[in-house]
Amino acid sequence: MTDIGEAISRVHREEWARVVATLARRLGDLDIAEEMAAEAFATAVERWPVDGVPPNLGAWLTTTAHRRAIDRLRREVRREEWHREALMLADTPEPLGAIDDDRLRLIFTCCHPALAMPARIALTLRMVGGLTVPEIARAFLVHETAMGRRITRAKTKIKAARIPYGVPFRDDLPARVSGVLAVLYLIFNEGYLASDPGQEPVRHELTAEAIRLARLVVALLPADGEAAGLLALMLLTEARRAARVSPDGELVALRDQDRGAWDRELIAEGHALVRARLATGQPPGRYQILAAINAVHTDAPDARDTDWSQIVALYDQLLRLDPTPIVRLNRAVAVAELDGPQLGLAEVDALPLDGYHAYHATRAELLRRLGRSGESRAAYGRAIDLAGNSAERAYLTRRRDQLAGP
C-alpha cells in the first residue's frame, strides 16, 4: 500500500466516528451523515494522491462531508424543510455540557431500546466503530445482505419515529447504559481478536475506541459499577496486547506471554478500579467479575503464580449470573489448571459448543496434556477451520504440528 493509501485507511479508523457524529448533530439525520462521511472518504481517496494530504485530516473530512450534505439538501426540493434546518444548524455554536461528545450522543442513539438488540449492535459497529457491513455480518454470522437490511431498517426507524440524537433523560440512563456497555464490549472484542482473516489480528484502534467510550460512560455515571467493571476489564485485557502476538504474527497464550511486556500503567489503573468496586461492598455484575478474573491473572508475576482457586471461585460467581456454556468453558480451563486436565476435559466435553473454535482449541490443549495425540490433532483441525483470526490460526497450526505420532 502507498503512503497515502495508509494515511487514508488510518484516518478512516481514527476519524470515521467523529465525522459521522459531527454531521449527524449538524444535519439531524444519521443516514445522510453516514452517506456523506463515506463520500468524503471516497473524495479523499481521489484527491489526496493529487493534491497532497491536508494538514488536518479530520477537519478536511468533516468540512468536505458537510459541504456535500448541504449541496445535496439544496438539490432535493422534497427536503426543503431539512435544508433550512441544516443551514440554520450549521453555524450554531456547539452546546457545552458535562457530556460534550458527539460520539456518545451517537452511541446512545444507536443503542436505543426501541431498536431490536441485533440492530443496536450492528448500527453502533457501523456508525461508531466504523466497521464495514461485511465485517459486522461476519462477527454475527449473518449474511451480508441481511446485515445491510438490518442496518437500513434501523436507520429508517430512527428517522421515522424520531429517535432523538442525544443523551437520554437522566432517570432513563441506567437502563440505557447497560445496552451501551454490551455494545462497547463487543466492539472491544472485535478489536482484541479480529474475526476476519484479512484483518490485522489485533486492531488497536477498535480496542482504544471502546476504552475511550467506556471512559466517557464511566465519567457520565460514576456510580455505575458495571461501567467501571467494563472499563477495568478492557484495561486489564488491553494491558497484555503487546505480549499477545509474537513478532511473526502468532497468538501467544496467556501462560507463555512475556509478562515484562505488559503495560504496568494500564494494569495499575485496572486494579485500582477493581479495588474501588470491591470497596463499595455492592454485589458485582458480570463485567466486574470478569475484571476481577483478569485482575487475578495480571497480579501473578509468573503464570505459575496464578491463583487458580480464586479464578474458579470467580467463575462460579459468574455462572450464577450468566449460566452459559461459554462461561462453563472458561471455568473448565481454570479447573484443568487447578485439578488437572482430566477433570477439565470432562467438563468441556459436556458442553454444546461444537461450532465454537475456542471449544475445540481448549479440547485440543487438554487432550495434548493427556497424551491423546490423535484426538488432539483432530480437535486442532476443527479449531483452525473455525478460527477467523490469523494469529490464532498460526498459533493453533504450530501447536498441532508439534504433536508427535499419527
Next chain:
Amino acid sequence: MAQYLMSVLADSTALATEAEQAAIDVFNDRLRSGGHWVFAGGLAAPGTATVVDGRDGEPVFTDGPYLESKEHVAGFWIIEAPHLDAALRLAALGSRHCNRRVELRPFLG
C-alpha cells in the same frame, strides 16, 4: 414536534373499569397540560366494524373487522412529542393508566 398514534391493545372487549376510566381521565389531563394532546377516543368492539371496498364500481360491504385476531385496538390517542424518548415516556404512562399494552407508531413526518 412529531405526532404519534398510540393504540391501546386489548385481548377482550370488556370496557375500561371505573377505576381505569378515572386513571385515563387523569392521564388525559396530563396530556393536555403538557401540550401533548391532539385527539383520543375509545372504539366499539371489533365485531361492530364493517369493511368497505369502494375501489371497483358498486361498493362491497363486509361485516366484521378486516383482521380476525386475538388482540384488537380498543382505543387510541394521538399525541404530540418532540421525539421518541418523550413519546415513549407518555406511552409508558398511558399504558399504566389504561392498564393495557399500547403500540406507539409515528405519523409520516
